[in-house]
Structures are given as structure tokens and as C-alpha cells.
Amino acid sequence: MATVTLKGNKINTLGNLPEVGATAPDFKLTKNDLSTATLENYKGKKVVLNIFPSVDTGTCAQSVRQFNKEASTLENTVVLCVSKDLPFAQARFCGAEGLDNVEMLSDFKDGNFGEKYNVTFADGPLEALLSRSIVVLNEEGKVIHTEQVAETTEEPNYKLALEAL
Template sequence: MATVTLKGNTLTTVGELPKVGSQAPNFKLTLNDLSTISLGDFKGSKLVLNIFPSIDTGTCAASVRQFNEEASELENAKVLCISRDLPFAQARFCAAEGLEDVINLSDYKNHQFGKDYGVEFTDGPLEGLLSRSVVVLDESGVVRYTEQVSETTDEPNYKAALEALMDD
């Protein structure tokens, strides 16, 4: 398990992020139209998994906006914004913000993504939500970069994540 903080208070997750160089765990997540999509559906594309607690918080919203801006510049890459928010909330946020270059995915149905990627909080006020993290995958689903943000209210290192996309 990993520990991070929320305004200085320690929180624990169910595990650790996948190791760099390992094959990313498969996932089944829910799109805004309530259909299911899996990691295999993205084979052949580089991926940025932007994982966060809730779209309705300032830092989470900022990460989606920033990755949306950066995503429009990327070739053969997709940004997947993953939380336990309901797909309706994700769609409402992106529509209100005019964000069209990220793909929102929800882990609300079976909570397996949070467990498999080691990012589900096990305690504290965010228990059951996902820890702010970034995982970059190459076209074959191999992990090329990970970051679990140590203070949940801080934004991820966008530059490092995007550079990892270019290193392949």
C-alpha cells in the first residue's frame, strides 16, 4: 500500500501503482454513454491515465483542463480521465467547460480499476475514491511512467507525463 496526504493528513491506498516496464492491468470502465470500454480497445495508442478523486474539486478539474489542452497537441495519444464520478457528472463538466480532447471514464460500477491500479483510498475522508495519479502507457499497454501525487490537493507533473509519451 502507498500513503499520500490530504492537507497534511495521511491517507492510505490499497496498493502501489503498476511498475514501469510492466504490462498495465486490463480494465473495464464506463464511458459517458454508459457503455463499457477496456484497455484493449485502446491498443495502438499511447495513453495518459489521469486518475483523480472527483471532477467536482478544483485540482481535479484543473488536471482535466490542462490535459485537455495538451491532448490536442498529441499524436497517436489519448488522455483518459478516470474517477469514480458518475458518467453524468463527467459529461456535464466537460460540456460546461467545452473540453473535447479527453476521454472520461468512470470506475463507479465495480471499483476494480482502483484496486488493480493500487489507487483506491482505504481510509480517511476520501475512502473509496481514487488517489490522484498519472500512468503513461505505450502503444502495447506497457507502463512507461507513473506518478502518485504525494499531496492530494497538488496537481500532477504534467511535463514529466507528457515527456514520457515522447520517450517511446
């Protein structure tokens, strides 16, 4: 288990993020149109996985906004925002905010993403949701940067994630 905090209180995730240099685990996530997305769909592109508990919280929403802003300047890169929010809520948020440079994906069906990337909270008030984390992949699907945010209420280090690209 990995330990992070929520407002200073310790909570645990299933484990550690994939190691830098490792091949990223494949996943099955649900797109806003209810179709399935897998890592294979993004082969040949750099991928930023912006992982968070729920787009209905201020910090999570800000991370989507920030990556949407940054994504418009990135070549051959896709930003995937992953949570357990229902695809309908994700689509409503992006529509209301006018965000179209990121792709929202949901792990609501079976939690396979959270398990494979070890980001599912194992206990605490956010149990079963996803821990705020960033995983950056190169075009070959290798992990080139990770960050599991130590305090869940804080934003990730955007600069380090983008520099890894």
C-alpha cells in the first residue's frame, strides 16, 4: 500500500504507481459516448494520465482545466482525465466549461484501471475512488514520469509532468 493524506489524515491506496521505465498496464475505460477506450487506442502518442477522485471537487476540476489549457500546445500528446465519475457527469462538466483538449474517461464499470495502476483508495472516506496521480507515457507506452500527490486536496505538479514530455 501507498499512503497519502486527505486534509492531513492518512489514507491508503492499493499500492505504488507503475515504475518509471516499465510498460504501462493496459486498461479498459468508458468514454463519454459509453464506448470503451484501451491504452492501445493511444499507441504512437504521448499520454498524460490525469487521475483524480471526482471532477465534482474543486481541485480535481482545476486539474482538468489546467491540463486542458496545456494540452492545446502539446504535439502528438493526449491528456486522459480518469476518475470513477459517470461519463454523463464528465461530459456535462467539460461541456459547461468548454473543455475540448482533454479526454475524459471513467473507471466506474469494474475499477480495473484503479487496480492495475494501484491508485484505488483502500480505506478512508474516499475508499474505492482514485487517488490524485499523474502518469506520463511515451509513444511506446513506457512510463516516463509519475506523481502520486501526497495531500489529496492539493494539485499535481503540472510543470514536472509536462517537462517529462
